[in-house]
Amino acid sequence: MKQHIELSPNALRSQIRSGKIKFGGNRKLKIYGLLHCSSGKRMKQENRVFFKSEKEALENNYRPCGHCMREKYKQWKIKENCLHP
Numbered sequence: 001m002k003q004h005i006e007l008s009p010n011a012l013r014s015q016i017r018s019g020k021i022k023f024g025g026n027r028k029l030k031i032y033g034l035l036h037c038s039s040g041k042r043m044k045q046e047n048r049v050f051f052k053s054e055k056e057a058l059e060n061n062y063r064p065c066g067h068c069m070r071e072k073y074k075q076w077k078i079k080e081n082c083l084h085p
Contacts, residue, residue: 002049034068
């Protein structure tokens with residue numbers, strides 16, 4: 001997991017192009033999603049983090065975005081409701 005404020009604009013673009021960054025997340029809300037998500041683009045830079053994979057995001061206890069990852073969010077929600085009825 002990498003924080004946005006720790007990356008220069010050039011480093012960020014380079015890591016996205018090379019595939020080292022594939023998902024973005026909100027550090028405070030613990031939500032991850034696709035880089036092109038309009039919800040993710042509105043968040044403050046100091047709250048934005050990046051992941052190389054979904055696995056990495058899930059390992060850090062982030063949940064899928066309900067906007068750009070609707071199906072994965074629905075699956076997460078069902079699983080969450082089963083764990084905490």
